[in-house]
Amino acid sequence: MFARMVVLLCALIAAGDASAQTAANPAPTKVMIVGTFHLDNPGRDVFNVQVDDVLTDKRQKELAAVAASLAKFAPTxxxxxxxxxxxxxxxxxxxxxxxxxxxxxxxxLGFRLAKLRELERVHGIDVQGEFPFDPVKAYASSHGMAPRLDAALAGAGHEVQNLSERVREGSIGSVLRYMNSPERALKNHGFYVDMLRYGDGDTQPGARLVGAWYARNLAICARLLQSLPAGGRAVVFYGEGHAYLLRQCIVEAPGVELVEANDYLPK
Structure with a gap:
């Protein structure tokens, strides 16, 4: 009898230790950034990916497959x-x-996944900001840098054409996989870093442009983190131009782990 009581007491102590350890080490908070393109051809950007009607049966099946794949991450x-x-x-x-x-x-994408996961609310975390590009163009024109800027814009336009071709030839899931590699996010962000070349002395239109872009993305990430409960698992759908800075914010956020979208997106 005494031996059984000792065993029971030890089991209770062990259970208490395990509970304390769980409380001290809660489940990690995880965030997945999914860089997207506009599916409805709104024409709001300088260059716009051309997309056929996503309400067709073919595209709806592809979008359903994307949502089902991301749902395996079990986002809260x-x-x-x-x-x-x-x-x-x-x-x-x-x-x-x-x-x-x-x-x-x-x-x-966002509403479809949220409904699939039976979530009561979707977090709208967008923040508007200025994008003072005209002073950069004026500086480039007056300082012999117009060819460099034209080349950068031409490169961006070429990549949008490439995405349009990928959309025509492949599935939406395959295009999202192409867009969401870490290497591509870094390459896209290089456009903004290169803007720092446009300026000298106290005249810094490029730095002002980049500063405004960083400020907007920091404000977005602030809302992201403020909407993220401890131990939560979030999928964040955002235009791919934002992907690098949002990824960087999550990587540097204490207690938050970045999850790669391509670990879940369909091939």
Whole structure:
């Protein structure tokens, strides 16, 4: 009898130690950044990927496959490139089956995944910011740097054409996989770093442009982290131009782990 009591006491102590260890080492908080392109051809950017109608059966099956693959990550939060008020209103309509058909990537990717995971809310974490590009162009024109800037813009335009061809020839999932490699995020970010060359002395239009871009992305990441509960698992859908800085913010955030989208996106 005494021996059994000793064994039971030891088991209780061990269970208490395990509970204390679990409390001291909670499940890690994880974030996946999914760089996207506009699915509805809004024409808001300097160069725009051309996309056929994503409401066709073929594209809807591809988008469903993307959502099903990302759902394997078991996200507890979904975050998108919209303001919160707009996100709340439209996601409520989407869940109720009252939202008119939309080709927007927020609906087709973010809302679809959130509904699949039966989430009650989608976090809209977008922040608007200035993008003072005209002073950069003026400086380039007046300091013999116009050819360099033209070449940089031509390179960006060529890559958008490449994405348009990939969309025509492949699935949306395969295009997202191509877009979401760490190497591509770094390469895309090189455009902004190169803008630092445009300026001299107290005239720094390039630095002002890059500073404004960094400020916007830091404000976005602030909302991301503020919406992320301890131990949560978030999928964040954002235009791929933001991917590098959002990834960097997550990598440097204490207690948060970056998860690669390509570990889950369909091939």
């Amino acid at each position: 939060e979904v975050m998108v490139e919209w303001p919160q008020a707009q996100t709340d209103e439209q996601y409520a309509s989407f869940r109720a089956g009252k939202l008119p058909p939309s080709r927007n990537e927020v609906v087709q």
